[in-house]
Amino acid sequence: MTVTTREGSSSLPQPDTAPAALAQALVNHSLARVDLPDEPLATIQPNKSWSAFNGRELWAHRELLYFLTLRDLKTRYKQTLIGVVWVVLQPLLMTLIFTVFLGLLVRVPSAGLPYPVFVYSGLLSWMFISGGIIGCGASITGNANLLTKVYFPRVLLPAAYLGTKLVDFFISSVILGILILIYRVVFHYQVVVTWKLAALPFIVGLMTLFTLSIGVLVASLNVKYRDVGVALPVLIQLWMFTSPIVYPPNLVPERWRNLYSLNPIVGLIQGFRGALLGTEIPRLALAVSVIMTIILMACAAFIFRQTEKGFADIV
Amino acid sequence: MKPIIKVQNLSKEYRIGTVQAPYANWREALSGAVRIPFRRRNGEPAPRQETIWALKDVNFEIQLGEVVGIIGRNGAGKSTLLKLLSRVIEPTTGRIDLYGRIGSLLEVGTGFHPELTGRENVFLNGAIIGMRRAEIERKFDEIVAFSEIEKFIDTPVKWYSSGMYLRLAFSVSAHLEPEILILDEVLAVGDTGFQIKCFNKMQEIHKQGRTLLFVSHSLQAITRFCERAIYLSDGRIVDDGPAKVVADTYLGSGLQTTAEPLPERKWDDPQRAPGNEIARLRAVRVRTEEGVVTGMIDIRRPVGIEMEYEVLQPGFVLAPNLHFFNQERIYLFVTADNDADARHPRPVGRYKSTAWIPGNFLSNGTLVVNAALTTPEPTIIHFHEIEVVAFEVVDSLEGDSARGDYKGQMPGVIRPKLPWTTQYTPSPQAEECLVGEGSVV
Numbered sequence: 001m002t003v004t005t006r007e008g009s010s011s012l013p014q015p016d017t018a019p020a021a022l023a024q025a026l027v028n029h030s031l032a033r034v035d036l037p038d039e040p041l042a043t044i045q046p047n048k049s050w051s052a053f054n055g056r057e058l059w060a061h062r063e064l065l066y067f068l069t070l071r072d073l074k075t076r077y078k079q080t081l082i083g084v085v086w087v088v089l090q091p092l093l094m095t096l097i098f099t100v101f102l103g104l105l106v107r108v109p110s111a112g113l114p115y116p117v118f119v120y121s122g123l124l125s126w127m128f129i130s131g132g133i134i135g136c137g138a139s140i141t142g143n144a145n146l147l148t149k150v151y152f153p154r155v156l157l158p159a160a161y162l163g164t165k166l167v168d169f170f171i172s173s174v175i176l177g178i179l180i181l182i183y184r185v186v187f188h189y190q191v192v193v194t195w196k197l198a199a200l201p202f203i204v205g206l207m208t209l210f211t212l213s214i215g216v217l218v219a220s221l222n223v224k225y226r227d228v229g230v231a232l233p234v235l236i237q238l239w240m241f242t243s244p245i246v247y248p249p250n251l252v253p254e255r256w257r258n259l260y261s262l263n264p265i266v267g268l269i270q271g272f273r274g275a276l277l278g279t280e281i282p283r284l285a286l287a288v289s290v291i292m293t294i295i296l297m298a299c300a301a302f303i304f305r306q307t308e309k310g311f312a313d314i315v
Numbered sequence: 316m317k318p319i320i321k322v323q324n325l326s327k328e329y330r331i332g333t334v335q336a337p338y339a340n341w342r343e344a345l346s347g348a349v350r351i352p353f354r355r356r357n358g359e360p361a362p363r364q365e366t367i368w369a370l371k372d373v374n375f376e377i378q379l380g381e382v383v384g385i386i387g388r389n390g391a392g393k394s395t396l397l398k399l400l401s402r403v404i405e406p407t408t409g410r411i412d413l414y415g416r417i418g419s420l421l422e423v424g425t426g427f428h429p430e431l432t433g434r435e436n437v438f439l440n441g442a443i444i445g446m447r448r449a450e451i452e453r454k455f456d457e458i459v460a461f462s463e464i465e466k467f468i469d470t471p472v473k474w475y476s477s478g479m480y481l482r483l484a485f486s487v488s489a490h491l492e493p494e495i496l497i498l499d500e501v502l503a504v505g506d507t508g509f510q511i512k513c514f515n516k517m518q519e520i521h522k523q524g525r526t527l528l529f530v531s532h533s534l535q536a537i538t539r540f541c542e543r544a545i546y547l548s549d550g551r552i553v554d555d556g557p558a559k560v561v562a563d564t565y566l567g568s569g570l571q572t573t574a575e576p577l578p579e580r581k582w583d584d585p586q587r588a589p590g591n592e593i594a595r596l597r598a599v600r601v602r603t604e605e606g607v608v609t610g611m612i613d614i615r616r617p618v619g620i621e622m623e624y625e626v627l628q629p630g631f632v633l634a635p636n637l638h639f640f641n642q643e644r645i646y647l648f649v650t651a652d653n654d655a656d657a658r659h660p661r662p663v664g665r666y667k668s669t670a671w672i673p674g675n676f677l678s679n680g681t682l683v684v685n686a687a688l689t690t691p692e693p694t695i696i697h698f699h700e701i702e703v704v705a706f707e708v709v710d711s712l713e714g715d716s717a718r719g720d721y722k723g724q725m726p727g728v729i730r731p732k733l734p735w736t737t738q739y740t741p742s743p744q745a746e747e748c749l750v751g752e753g754s755v756v
Contacts, residue, residue, distance in 0.1 A: 036317050036379060040412035047405055067442040071428055071435075078430040149425045150443055151402035312404045313329070 052216075052304035053297075057153050064152055068160035073167060087168045088175045091127055095120040098246050111248040111279050114183055117176075117191075118273070122245040124172040125272045128165050129211045129265065130236045135161045136215020137222050137232060140311060147311050154308045158215045166208065176276070192278040200275040206293055207268050213296035220300075220307040244269055249282070261285040264292040317414065318376035319495060319526050320400075325373040325409035327395050327550075330366050369395040371550045373409070379494075380524040384531060384541035384558055386565055388644070388701055392550040393530045397421065400497055400528065415526065418445060418493030424484025429473035433464060433483055436472055440487045454490045462486035495526045538562050577601075577705045578610035585625070589698040590688070593631055596698045598623040599686050601706045602669070610706045614679055614730070615716050618706065621669040622686050630660045631690050633697070635668040638685035640702075641678070647728055651689075675717050675732035678725070679710035 058065075077083040095116055102108045103115030110118035136158035140147070143157050183189040222228045243265040252260045260266065267282060267289030274281035370392045377383055387393050398404045400411060401419030426443040427436050437458055441451040451458075459468050462483040464475070472480055518540065520527050531537055537544055537558055544561035546554040554564045578601035582588035588595040600608050602619040612618045622635050636651035650670050651657075657668075684706075687699035714720050717732035 036319060036414045040321075040414050041416065042413045043410055044399065044402055044413070045406060045410035046408060063448045064442045066448075067439050071426075071431065071439050074435065075428055075430045146426050146443065148398075148403060149401075149421045150419070150445075152443070309405050312398065 047305075047309070050305060051301035052153075052155050052308055053301045054153065058155070061152050061156055065156050065160055065163070068156060069163035069167075072161055072164045076164065084171070087171050091120060091123045091172055092175065094123050098123075102246055108247050109251065111250070111273075113273075113277055113279065114187070114189055117179055117183060117277065118248070119246050120176055120179060121273050121277060122269050124169065124176060125207060125269050126240060126243065126245045126265075127172075128169045129207060129268070130240065131168075132162050132165045132211035133215045133218060134232055134236065135165065136212065137218030138229060139215075140219045140223050141226075141229075154311060155216060155304060158212060158219050162208065162212050162215065165211075169204075180277075194278045196275045196278060196281060198275075199271065199281065203268065203271040203275050206289060207272070209297060210264060210268065210289065210293045213293060213300040216300040216304050217296070220304045223307060223311060239263075239265065249285075258284075261288055264289040319379045319414045320377040320528075321412040321414075322373060322375050323410050323412075325370055325396075325399065325411060326368060326407050327370045327392075327399060327404065328366050328407040329369050368550045370399070370406075370547075373547075373550070373552055375545060375552065375555060377495075377526060377528070379415075379526055380521075381543055382521045382527045382529065382541045384529050384537035384544040385547060386531065386537055386544055386561070387547035390701070391547040393547055394499075395550075396547070397497055397499060397528075397530055413495065415494030417495045417497065418491045419497040420444070420488050420491075421497075421499045423488045424480065427472060427480070427484060430471055432471055433459075433462075433468040433475070437468075437483070437487055440484065441491075444488065444491055445493075446491060458486045458490050461489065493525075495528070496520055497528045499530050579608050580700075580703050588625075589700050590624070591697050593628045593690075593695070594624055594626050594633060594688050594697040596622065596624050596686065596688065596700060597665070599684070599700070599703045601684075601704055612677075612706055612708050613674070614677065614708050614710050615674045617671050617674045618677075618708075619669045619671045620684055620686075620704070621667055622688075623665070623667045624688060625665050626661050626663050629663050631695075632658060633661045634658075634689050634691060635670075636687050636689060637670050638687070640683045640685070641728055642681045642683075644683070645728055647677075647682070676729060677708045678728055678730040679708045681705055681707055 077086060080086065082089070098119045099116045103110070103119065108115070139157040139161045140154065146152075146157075147154065180191050184191070218228055218232065242260075243263055249257070249260060249266055249270060261282065261284055267285035267287070270279070270282050271286050271289070273279050373392075373396065385393050385396060395404070397419070398421070399406050400417065401421060403421070424436075424440060426440055428439065431439065434455075437455065438448070438451055442448065459465055462479075462485075464479050464483055467475065467479065472483070475483070521540070529537070529541060541558045543556065544554075544558040545552055546561050546565050554561045579598070580600075581598040582596065585595060585597075588597055590596050598621075600621045600623075601610060601612070602608055602621055603612065604617055604619070620637050622637070624635070626633065634651050634653070634657045636649060638649045639647040641647055652668055652670070682705060683702050684704050685699065685701050686703045688697040689695065690697070710716065710718070710725075717730045718725050
């Protein structure tokens with residue numbers, strides 16, 4: 001006996017005629033006997049912890065991170081004509097523009113690499129970092145409906161977004177491989193694979209943590225001050241041109257070079273290029289990136305913790 | 316016996332007043348930070364840091380298998396308590412010990428994404444409400460069968476009808492198996508069938524020996540499903556005990572504590588009148604057409620609810636609005652002044668706005684009124700007085716009301732007298748049938 005209610009039905013069934021299926025389904029998972037544990041399974045109290053990154057809790061929610069990432073991946077290019085092609089089209093088109101204007105017309109040097117390979121490798125890491133920061137920054141405000149209804153470590157939202165950027169990053173890296181291959185076959189240009197390649201996972205990991213830290217910081221600020229979201233694209237644009245994306249760092253005059261290396265992006269981008277394409281990895285700049293990442297992570301963990309208490313009230 | 320939920324000295328404080336807008340901007344924050352030290356030095360008062368305790372020193376224990384209803388008016392702290400239990404917000408002080416897995420359904424279908432298919436959303440929503448992936452995989456067929464949308468499970472949910480969407484969302488929730496389940500009454504929205512599913516689910520949960528916490532405005536729902544009720548008012552527990560007893564306390568308390576002369580409330584001291592620096596409420600009255608202030612209204616006669624308020628700052632669109640509840644605190648309707656005057660900024664001065672409810676519209680019984688003054692877009696609520704006045708609608712048995720000549724109990728929350736039309740086509744056999752004994756249906 002099943003009573004189905006259809007939309008627009010005007011009859012008002014009485015509660016007694018409810019679907020038996022539901023009753024059955026629930027009886028099936030009936031608790032046979034419950035022994036309450038001696039210690040509480042969970043205690044809710046004012047959280048005194050200083051950091052928003054609680055390893056054990058994050059681990060317990062790893063499946064949610066997976067599903068949130070999957071959601072962001074699946075929905076991002078829905079209702080677009082060419083879908084995932086956009087992921088590689090964006091850096092490729094920009095590479096084309098920069099190659100024509102900076103590489104061919106202005107003749108910007110490119111550290112001994114073909115200019116398109118040089119600029120594409122920079123752009124692909126830069127787009128990961130900048131896209132990650134902007135997306136993580138919007139992830140809290142964009143998921144207000146979740147924040148006010150369910151508990152989970154809030155930091156999963158920016159992390160899930162970054163997960164999708166990481167997937168983009170790998171897809172674009174494949175294109176880089178193809179680009180190198182084309183240069184090898186057509187122009188007989190040899191990319192030297194060196195021992196430096198071993199540093200690649202470390203560099204990518206560092207880049208991810210760096211982006212996550214800034215993204216989380218921006219996300220905390222964005223909840224309270226929406227100005228952040230408006231100002232961010234401009235700042236990101238400025239940051240791009242003060243980083244060695246479309247030009248090599250040795251274009252910067254010698255005496256300014258140390259100051260220039262304080263930009264943590266220098267170490268990340270040059271490190272990525274060096275590991276993959278065998279150019280020089282600047283030790284000092286990379287050390288700066290490591291230190292900055294550690295400091296930023298601590299700041300992000302602390303500030304996010306301070307603001308996450310209020311998320312459900314503000315968003 | 317050991318409790319499954321133990322709540323000790325639980326309090327939640329909200330800061331209001333200093334942050335006017337839901338979010339400030341850089342400029343305000345910066346200028347504020349610069350100004351504060353100077354203000355202190357100049358002897359100006361520090362900005363008023365108004366705080367309210369949404370919950371204050373709440374203590375209770377819930378045993379395994381209990382079904383507990385939480386009642387209270389708007390703003391009593393019910394939602395705050397629910398949100399604390401579901402960890403959406405953090406307590407200011409106190410602690411909650413949970414001796415069982417808690418599942419909280421403040422809504423169904425949290426995180427459903429319109430672009431994703433039913434299948435994808437089942438996994439996403441399941442993970443969000445706290446199910447393991449393996450658990451969802453195991454129950455997947457059951458969830459889909461229960462939602463009765465097998466055919467559309469691989470269709471994006473944006474193409475679903477609202478009924479299908481709710482069924483799928485509810486189905487996922489129904490397969491969460493926590494030892495403690497927290498349900499918000501907002502769950503009980505949707506079509507009748509859906510409400511029945513909700514209520515049936517609650518009864519089944521009870522039969523299985525699970526613990527259930529249920530928040531509602533509806534006393535009917537509470538007394539029907541819960542053995543025990545907790546009555547919250549102003550963030551404190553007023554009463555805690557058998558649901559029927561607590562429900563009586565709740566019903567009795569409202570009118571005695573708020574309104575002394577039921578049909579009229581006045582604030583002679585402008586400082587104490589509800590409102591802000593823009594507008595203040597000065598009086599609310601229940602009037603008949605003749606202008607008499609009375610708490611007894613003939614069901615056939617119109618009744619006017621008059622709001623008297625003072626506008627202290629010009630430039631605001633001010634829409635007075637009144638909210639009507641019956642004795643069971645069922646929300647009957649809301650009415651707002653939408654006339655041209657109310658849509659333009661009102662100049663400074665004293666206003667009297669009256670809403671007229673026609674005769675032969677309300678049901679008999681006690682009506683309780685909330686009065687508010689609102690600026691739309693961006694919304695500013697200048698005041699919202701809960702249960703400010705109340706009046707009794709008295710039925711008539713003289714045959715000219717909606718009940719006609721019927722003398723029995725009339726159900727329903729309103730009782731409009733409606734025009735009826737009847738069309739009659741004489742049947743050719745009608746005359747013959749009149750003679751015969753067989754009844755024609």
